[in-house]
Amino acid sequence: MNKGECAEMTLLIQAGVDGELAPAEAARVAAHLDQCPACADTESQLLALSGRLRRELPFYAAPDALHAAVRARIAAAAPAPKVRSPAAPVWRRLSWRNVWPVAPFGAGAAVAAVALLLLLPTGGGLPDAVVASHVRALQPGHLMDVVSTDQHTVKPWFDGRLDFAPPVKDFQREGFPLTGGRLDYLDERPVAALVYGRRQHLIDLYVWPEEGRPDVAPTSDSRNGYNMLRWRQGGMMFWAVSDLGAQELADFVRLWRAA
Amino acid sequence: MTGPGLTEFERVVLPHLDAAHNLARWLVADATLAEDIVQDAALRAFSYFSSYRGGDAKAWLLRIVRNLAYTALDARRRAGTTSLDDGTTADGEDHPAMQVPDAADDPEASLARREGFARLDRALATLPADLRECLVLRELEELSYKEVAQVTGVPVGTVMSRLWRARQALMQSGTEGRAP
Numbered sequence: 001m002n003k004g005e006c007a008e009m010t011l012l013i014q015a016g017v018d019g020e021l022a023p024a025e026a027a028r029v030a031a032h033l034d035q036c037p038a039c040a041d042t043e044s045q046l047l048a049l050s051g052r053l054r055r056e057l058p059f060y061a062a063p064d065a066l067h068a069a070v071r072a073r074i075a076a077a078a079p080a081p082k083v084r085s086p087a088a089p090v091w092r093r094l095s096w097r098n099v100w101p102v103a104p105f106g107a108g109a110a111v112a113a114v115a116l117l118l119l120l121p122t123g124g125g126l127p128d129a130v131v132a133s134h135v136r137a138l139q140p141g142h143l144m145d146v147v148s149t150d151q152h153t154v155k156p157w158f159d160g161r162l163d164f165a166p167p168v169k170d171f172q173r174e175g176f177p178l179t180g181g182r183l184d185y186l187d188e189r190p191v192a193a194l195v196y197g198r199r200q201h202l203i204d205l206y207v208w209p210e211e212g213r214p215d216v217a218p219t220s221d222s223r224n225g226y227n228m229l230r231w232r233q234g235g236m237m238f239w240a241v242s243d244l245g246a247q248e249l250a251d252f253v254r255l256w257r258a259a
Numbered sequence: 260m261t262g263p264g265l266t267e268f269e270r271v272v273l274p275h276l277d278a279a280h281n282l283a284r285w286l287v288a289d290a291t292l293a294e295d296i297v298q299d300a301a302l303r304a305f306s307y308f309s310s311y312r313g314g315d316a317k318a319w320l321l322r323i324v325r326n327l328a329y330t331a332l333d334a335r336r337r338a339g340t341t342s343l344d345d346g347t348t349a350d351g352e353d354h355p356a357m358q359v360p361d362a363a364d365d366p367e368a369s370l371a372r373r374e375g376f377a378r379l380d381r382a383l384a385t386l387p388a389d390l391r392e393c394l395v396l397r398e399l400e401e402l403s404y405k406e407v408a409q410v411t412g413v414p415v416g417t418v419m420s421r422l423w424r425a426r427q428a429l430m431q432s433g434t435e436g437r438a439p
Contacts, residue, residue, distance in 0.1 A: 011419050014426070018397065020404050045430055053398040053429075056379050062280035064293050070267075070276060070301040077305055078265045125266030132270050136277075 005032070009039055017046045064145065068138075068185040075188055126187055126239075131223040133184055134204045134241045137193065145182035154181045159190055166207040167193035167236065169259050176203070176252050186239075196252065203242040203252060211235040218253050220246060229253045268308050275317045276301065278400050279324045284432055285395045286328040288384065296331055300324040318406040324394065325410055382432040390425035 012029050015021050021029065021066055033040045062070075148154050155168040170178040176196045184193040184206065191208040210232060218231040227246045230239045231253070238256070242249050279300055283293040300323045304311075311319060383391055389411075396407045407422075408415045 011423060014423055015404075015419065018404065018422075030396045046426060049426055049430055050398060052379060053394070057383070057399060059277075059399055060281040060284035060293070061277040062297060063294070066280060066297060067273075067276060069294075070298055073298060073302055074265070074268065074305050077302060125269065130272050132273060136274050213408070 006036060006039055009036075010042065013039060013043050014046060017043060017050060034121050064183050064185075068183075068190060071185050072188070090094070127221050127223055127228060129186055130206060130228060130239050130241050131226045134192075134226060136186070137182070137195075138202065138203060145180075148178075148180055151178055154178060154194070157168060157181060158183075162190055164190055164192075164209040164236075166194070167234075168194060169256060171196070171252070171255050171259070174255055176255065197250070198242070198244055199246065201242060201244045203240055203244060203249065205256070206239040206241070209235055210237045218250070218257075220250070222246070231257070233257060261364075264305075266366040268305055272304055272308070272320055274302070275320045278317055279320050281399060282321055282392075282395060283324050283328050284323065285399065286382075286392060287332060288425050292331055292335075293328075296324060296327045300327050303327070311320075315406060315409065317400075318402065318409040320404070321396070321400065322410045322412070329388075333428055374405045379429070382429050385432075386425055386428055390421050390428065393421040394429075 009029065009032055012021065013033070013118070016029050033043060054203070095206075098194070109143060112220040137174055145157075151168040151170045155165070158166055158168075158181065168178070168181070178194065178196045178200055179202075180195045182193050182195070182204060184191050186206055186208070189208060191206050194205040194207065196205065212235065213232055215234070216232040218229045221228045226241055226243055227249045228241045229249055230237070238253075240249060240253055240256075242252075244252075276297065280293060280297045283296040283300070284290065287293055287296065300320065304320050304323050307323075383394065386394070392411060393407055395406075396402045396410055402410065404415050404418050409419045411418065413421075
């Protein structure tokens with residue numbers, strides 16, 4: 001091979017390794033590599049270096065405290081502060097004519113029916129924030145602060161990290177194993193996030209206290225293909241979010257509420 | 260409705276906070292300064308957000324981070340404090356990858372990885388800043404050439420030649436990809 005051609009090839013070989021070549025160029029580079037051992041060696045060195053950089057160098061994900069601090073500072077900087085809509089107007093909008101007793105048969109159906117009747121008061125942006133948080137958590141290395149399938153490990157882990165004790169339950173036998181937990185930040189406060197598996201899907205269950213507020217049955221919602229169910233129980237607010245189908249997520253919530 | 264654009268900002272920009280922190284950390288090699296930069300960058304991004312016209316939010320945020328990082332480094336240099344590249348290896352024990360036990364690794368493999376990391380990390384730290392930022396943006400942030408060009412404010416051709424020089428330097432420093 002003449003030197004001129006190889007010199008011209010270098011950046012193209014690199015572009016190939018970086019996945020930046022159009023098919024026609026890629027074919028031209030491949031033809032050259034077939035005949036030129038020196039350039040083929042360059043390519044394999046580039047590939048190996050790239051592999052090592054990604055494998056061995058750390059990706060410095062933002063610590064949870066930084067995520068929380070940024071969210072807090074942005075919320076504070078927003079011209080109109082984020083206000084949770086007060087409960088009363090929503091409750092007043094509920095007409096008792098629309099609320100009839102739902103027999104507790106087939107819990108999934110009951111959940112769905114009740115969901116149509118009761119609206120939970122929420123901050124306008126909270127569903128988006130919950131989904132954004134869930135999506136962020138799905139990024140590599142960010143899902144869990146404590147990895148454990150044991151609720152007796154996960155629960156104490158939250159002690160001292162939160163000003164409340166989130167209930168932690170495991171549903172391994174029912175096919176929703178607890179896989180871990182982390183701290184997150186939602187609705188302007190630190191919250192517990194419990195992570196459950198379901199086949200290759202994940203469920204984030206966000207928990208925070210809302211003491212002195214009435215229990216409310218699950219309400220469903222969805223954003224960008226993620227399903228959500230939220231409910232209030234025993235002075236705690238719960239948001240479950242997942243890419244699971246709405247029915248399976250409702251099954252999970254039914255288990256949780258019954259346990 | 261919440262403050263103008265707050266929800267949208269949380270949805271569009273905040274998912275890239277990890278990328279922002281990673282870039283800041285690699286550019287300034289100082290954990291505390293990196294966090295300050297990310298906070299400032301996020302606030303700045305929020306105040307500019309009304310002028311954000313869609314497009315690549317990650318590159319948009321990283322460009323703000325990068326500019327703030329260089330401003331902070333300049334300020335520090337003028338103040339005559341520690342040099343830029345100090346601390347990269349000094350606090351190597353601090354970084355998250357070292358703290359998380361990797362169940363898949365046996366101790367020897369993990370040791371080899373630490374040593375490999377230390378060598379690569381040192382080699383990367385000695386690169387000139389303009390080469391290092393290109394490599395970090397491409398390899399760790401996984402940006403395309405076009406996005407790297409957008410973040411660094413140089414043409415794509417310059418990105419390509421900087422990447423090549425950065426890689427050549429690493430390959431020649433004995434940290435090339437051959438198994439040790």
